[in-house]
Amino acid sequence: MIAAQDQATVRTTERASKPTPVAPERTIRRTVRDDGICLLTFDRPGSSANVFDLRTLAELAEELDFLERQPQLRGLVLTSAKRSIFIAGADLKAMQQGASLDQVRELIGYGQAVMNRIAALPFPTVAAIHGAALGGGYEICLACDWRVASLDRATKIGLPETQIGLLPAWGGSTRLPRLIGLPKALDMILAGKTLAAKPALKLGLVDELAPVEYLVEAAVKKIQRGKPHRPSHWLFNNKLAAAFIARRARKQVLHKTRGNYPAVLEALEVVTRGVSQPTLVSLTLERDGILKLVQGEACHNLIRVFFLQERAKKLTLPAVARGADPKPISRTAVIGAGVMGAGIAQWLSARGLPVILRDLNAEQVGKGMASIARLYQDGAKRHLFTPVEARDGLDRVSPAPTEVPLTHLDLVIEAAVETLDLKKKIFARLGELAGEETILATNTSALSVSEIAAATRRPERVVGLHFFNPVHRMQLVEIVAAPQTAPDVLARALRFTQQIGKLPVVVKDSPGFLVNRILMPYLIEAGNLFECGAGIVDLDETMLDFGMPMGPLRLLDEVGLDVALHVAETLAAKFGDRLKIPESLVAMTKAGLLGRKSGAGFYVHGKSKEAQPHPLVSKFVRGQSMRALSRLELQERMTLLMVNEAARCLEEQIISEPADVDFAMIMGTGFAPFRGGPLRYADSLGAAKVVAAMEFLVDNGATHFAPCALLKSLAANGKGFYHGKGG
């Protein structure tokens, strides 16, 4: 029932001056055609999206009052007047923390009642879907007799509720398994999948596809066929099969989520129990299930992350919000054709931007071009691009093994090797080659942007744009504002990040910026624990249990031990007192155990999928002091360091709000989203408990656990990061 809530609301202020109040514009438009077919068109005023809130539901209920009194009607077609959205789902604000349980119960009950009334209409009903029909937006389609969809890119269909900690409770969990059978329905609901038009047709989510221009006519033809007769799916949709499927699915879900995502389990329960019950009983199960979920922490955190994503997409800088909208970026170059450079160039070209890919010689450029081609091939295999789109994307990348003019470019992103001297040299030259307006960005992950900027003639045009590896998967970009960065450059960099579909967070220029700075003490601690006897599997498993997408040692392998070591050294130069680089890490790097790229690190990375812990790295273990620690103790040590560093970032105003820290860590590292980020996690434990745990470790000789001043003061005053201000 979920999805994007468009912030635009009807402006009533303008009308306030008029003498007589005008009724607010309606969302639903009704047309009854000469042939007796009624069209209900959803067109939320002043917005580009349709969403279900209480008012829209009330309007729909009024329309149903009318429809139920018109038995002579021949049929009903539901459509949307929006360009890319049918109905994006329920208004999530109603589900946020703060909404009372009664309010949620009312919303669910009201929604279910309206859907039931649609399902009970005596004449054929058709949903004519063009654009996103997600959550509640698809549940209303499920209440119709027929579904036709437009063959358009904008058309996306699914029930993504479990992704934000909920379950489909306006009949989705009940009607989908009855429509397409239990196994397929479970697949859709548990993964919260969203499908394009063609796969949606294949799975049976819709009955027919038509060009958008003929969509209503296609719907009318369905009405002429009357009410449909559909298969009963008796083979799967019975108590016995459902119980069997539930048991197996539960095992899989637990294996995958480690029990961290209650919504998936709850949805599984509701769907498999409801499928063999009468519809009304199943609907009750849906309602009880969602009421249970909205009381949980995970659901709140996931919804919050959803809103933070929406906020990042629309983020503007206060200084610029008043001025003109920054010009979009249209011509770009990437300096450096390594993993990051190629990844960035591929992402930009896939987003329609021409990119010059520059490196020192044809060999380097060639390697970059090959990895870009590979990313496109993989994307085409996973149906992210058609073969033609993949070819066009690759065509937009212009290889440049020699120096070429850059004066006409809007943006140059440097992604060379992380050496300050080299970067300074590059920026000195970029200052000569680039145009007056060209933004010069560095993708450095830890070096000082101001120092790099100082090397050019135009330091005010320099900004940090820190992409994360792999670029095509990681949504976050840290925008690093150096003190000398001009406000218009910063604003345009922010606009650019949104333009290319990444999520921005604006941070101050400081070693490691935000994400790497918080992540590094955690990785270093994992290395230290390993060096002192903790097992590789224990360290990684316990963090997977915590909800990280990958264990720390495995992550080091993926990043490359040499790269991680380099970042760690940069950070240690400033925070050496609390960041001690484990000697084992240095020794392993020297021995060529760099991780995936060298074939082995903490793990052996074979051609076969699963990496195995490397049997020979035990020789790098230097002590046994941590051997006896339980997995939970290991987890505590590693997470506390992230919490502490996150608090320091807030303390030093690297960013201004706790929500930014949490958002960046979730989007940049995959930090357990259901925990809401390191600071939210600390709040859930309580600052006092966090500080106590850290001081206990300090007392036992681990001085790098010393809690920062902010944490201590929160603990002393009984406050949290999020509710610290008001007390």
Place this chain on the structure above:
Amino acid sequence: MSAERLVIVDGVRTPFCKAGTDLAALGADELGRIAVNALLTRTGLDPQLVDEVIFGCVAQPMDAANVARVIALRAGIPQSVPAVTVQRNCASGCEAVTQAQEKLQAGRGSVFIVGGAESMSNIPLLFKPTAVEKFSALNRAKTFGRRLGAMTAFRPADFSPRVGLLLGLTDPVCGLNMGETAELLTREHAVTREQQDAFALQSHQRAVAAREKLAEEICPVFLTNNGGHAVTQDNGPRENQSPEALAKLRTVFDRNHGAVTAGNASQVTDGAVALLVMGERRAAELGFKPLGALIGYAYAGCDPSRMGLGPLFAIARAAARTGLIPADADVIEINEAFAAQILAVLRCAPSEKFARQFLHRDEPLGEIPADKLNVNGGAIALGHPVGASGARLVLTALKELHRRKKRRALVSLCVGGGQGAALWLERM
């Protein structure tokens, strides 16, 4: 209308690679795209400024009709910019340049991307007409019985293909293969096998010696499906080509009495060239420093069975328009279709008899000095991707003018079907 000169701002080409080798997997559209893309990247030209794209291509890919348009769109030229493919056989690359000149003169634009692209590796094999008939009968057959009947009509011989490349190299009017026209010149002008081989050897030696110079015109081609391997060099020139090796080769077109071999004829090659050309004033406005200007040109027809003499007819016609004769050139590029053909041209140029009989001139064209001719090798060593060669000669000649700091260059080609092309260029 003021006569604004067309200037060649810059140019770049892919390496020229023997058909079936490094670039075999890339179609003419891909080769052309790579060249245009490299041209835009190295000049920094805003593609919005382009008025038209004109590309020469002799054997257009079946899957990229109007290959110039495909090249333009794939290279990031805006959709609103028109594109046209031109075909004057071996002079197609020249035709692209001179059409830009004509459009400029006619006031139909001032910024053009021109060039030529040819993938001779990808010229298709064709079914014989008898087989085509049987295929269409099969296609028409509706019932199972008829389909079976149509299928059994095929004979093994139906599947032996006609080679598109050979068809293209055969003159449909005089019936001679291009090599046979070269044999005709060999006989009529008494050009010996030894002379032809010596000329071929010199072409290889010059091309090998000029590797570094030629590299200035070349943009690497990255084989993204092959680990990003960069193809950076022409692979036609042989470092160790020898008179003995050339002498050993069998004659191809006249087994018993002929002299033309694969060694003294141009190579069958893949490659593309892109040139940025503009009106002289427009180039100045945009702040470009052009390589040179096109100051005159002519195309002329001649006997198709002696198409190799085409350059003489074209140079004579250009002389009538510009007053320039080979002696006025500091650099001369005449396409080496066949050593026999170019040697025949060299013999006839100073001949008064030839001038009077065929060129309607009292004066002969005069000697073509060997020290100015194809100084960096020619198509015998570098290869002859037919649609692209004309544009390559323009680029190579202009670059050489700059190296020698000289004034004028003459570029000429013989053209299958009995034509010649001649272009006069001036360094800027």
